[in-house]
Amino acid sequence: MSSFQFIHTGDIHLDSPLKGLSGQEGPAVERIRTATRTAFEDLVTQAIDGQVAFMVIAGDLYDGDWRDFQTGVFFVRQMGRLRAANIPVFVLHGNHDAESQITKRLTLPDSVQVFSYRKPQTFKLEDHGVALHGQSFRLQATTDNLAAAYPPPIKGYFNIGVLHTALGGMKGPHENYAPCTLDELVTRGYDYWALAHVHQGGVLHENPHVVFCGNLQGRHIREVGPKSAQLVTVRHSAIEAIERLHTDVVRWIRLDVPVGDCGRFGDVIDQIKHSIGEATRTAQGRLLACRIQLSGATPLHGQLLASAPQLLAEAKAAALALGEDVAWIERVVDATAPTTMPSNASAINDLKVLLAQAASDCDLQAEIADDLGDLVRRLPHEVANDLDDPFLEAVIAKQLPTMIEQASSYLGARLAVEKP
Structure with missing residues (x-):
């Protein structure tokens, strides 16, 4: 042989x-x-x-x-x-x-x-x-x-x-x-x-x-x-x-970006830019497709959650600054936690109680299902099958209590952002 x-x-x-x-x-x-x-x-x-x-x-x-x-x-x-x-x-x-x-x-x-x-x-x-x-x-x-x-x-x-x-x-x-x-x-x-x-x-x-x-x-x-x-x-x-x-020409990566030490929103952007730049050094010439996850306890938690579109745009800009096909940002996920309770904590808790009650309200669930039904049917095939997002997964699976719970977390964080 x-x-x-x-x-x-x-x-x-x-x-x-x-x-x-x-x-x-x-x-x-x-x-x-x-x-x-x-x-x-x-x-x-x-x-x-x-x-x-x-x-x-x-x-x-x-x-x-x-x-x-x-x-x-x-x-x-x-x-x-x-x-x-x-x-x-x-x-x-x-x-x-x-x-x-x-x-x-x-x-x-x-x-x-x-x-x-x-x-x-x-x-x-x-x-x-x-x-x-x-x-x-x-x-x-x-x-x-x-x-x-x-x-x-x-x-x-x-x-x-x-x-x-x-x-x-x-x-x-x-x-x-x-x-x-x-x-x-x-x-x-x-x-x-x-x-x-x-x-x-x-x-x-x-x-x-x-x-x-x-x-x-x-x-x-x-x-x-x-x-x-x-x-x-x-x-x-x-x-x-x-x-x-x-032989892969695109390499996917989950990029953890700790922001617990960031005191300003601009510091978070700088940390994102730094992390993307460091990650591309290991890609060996391949396009790096990144999901960025912000982590750590920070007083900026509410502001970050409320600024999701800007964070994504800043991350994409940081990737493009390295070259058109060096890095691509798939998503920015905020997994941070607050450091202190906001001054309007009582109002936020009241909202969470109301939303918790809404999760068991059959009439409200029927109304939401009717409102979202046509939207879900119109979703592109690739979006409807991307069940990696908890909220989207709950919407498509018609898990209304889970969907309301996800919305509750988002609204609570938005309300927790202190006014200057």
């Missing part, structure tokens, strides 16, 4: 609709919109430059139903580049791919092999003595243990199991699709398990290796930090090394 390298990737989500970009323009926003394509194109370039033996895509190449055929055309173009470099590709369809199976499909180059969804299928690469075993998802909600039916390893080959799975429900916002256990995979007799679905990549077991590739490009604030694919080196039928290939 010859020595060789291969790339293990997945959770690419080509042309995934990115959240928080509605109505925004500029080079940074355009870079975010095209990030999934650019990251995959860069990965293909690295595969060609490194002359890898083959590439494995372990599911969720797409992100559900295509908006148009250009998504598929882009993928075929990249596969054509790999074919010209004599690099075969093995694709397994995951839960997001299963959504688009019956809608749009383009003919792929003959160098691309797609695992069947009917039963486990094995592909062999005789030149390298490699056997790849896998089964695609037929339905999005695949809850069967697919790995249980995978065939035994082929003697004399380097056996790779390709599987899209939550591995019995790992931590994180992942549906428990194709559940199985780590012990099942370890004892199957394969040399390497190429897993996807859990977006946090990592090696779960060595000899045999069980590896999640991680997603190729972070798409929103819940996918922070470096994103990558795995470059695997095999020598003398054994894993010699696994290296992360960072």
Whole structure:
């Protein structure tokens, strides 16, 4: 068996609709919109430059139903580049791919092999003595243990199991699709398990290796930090090394900005500017997409909460001052706390009591639901699906008591701002 390298990737989500970009323009926003394509194109370039033996895509190449055929055309173009470099590709369809199976499909180059969804299928690469075993998802909600039916390893080959799975429900916002256990995979007799679905990549077991590739490009604030694919080196039928290939072009970060020592509003702005500048030093040329969270106990608490639009504008201005595509501000969150009780604390408490009573007022809830119903129906799809904001989540889910509670906190802070 010859020595060789291969790339293990997945959770690419080509042309995934990115959240928080509605109505925004500029080079940074355009870079975010095209990030999934650019990251995959860069990965293909690295595969060609490194002359890898083959590439494995372990599911969720797409992100559900295509908006148009250009998504598929882009993928075929990249596969054509790999074919010209004599690099075969093995694709397994995951839960997001299963959504688009019956809608749009383009003919792929003959160098691309797609695992069947009917039963486990094995592909062999005789030149390298490699056997790849896998089964695609037929339905999005695949809850069967697919790995249980995978065939035994082929003697004399380097056996790779390709599987899209939550591995019995790992931590994180992942549906428990194709559940199985780590012990099942370890004892199957394969040399390497190429897993996807859990977006946090990592090696779960060595000899045999069980590896999640991680997603190729972070798409929103819940996918922070470096994103990558795995470059695997095999020598003398054994894993010699696994290296992360960072191809993400946009890196998401939660940026904590402590403002407890700030005495003036202007000091808070200066602290935001400083924090953004320091964070970009670690981005290695990537666009840094930031959610800024102000923290600490401060007498400016009420003023900060009441000045949310200005804070966001100041943060965006600070990012633009570094260059048009150096940093982008997704949101500014005020998580500060007051240091003292305001002089009108009694009135604020009375308001909170009234709002608490309103949360159990059925007539008021019906009126609010009627007023907001049409607004919610008109929300853009990407906004309606961005449930990372507690108030928006409560509105869309029609959780009126929670919504009133959120409004109560905001109004209380506004009233707590002392007049000069």
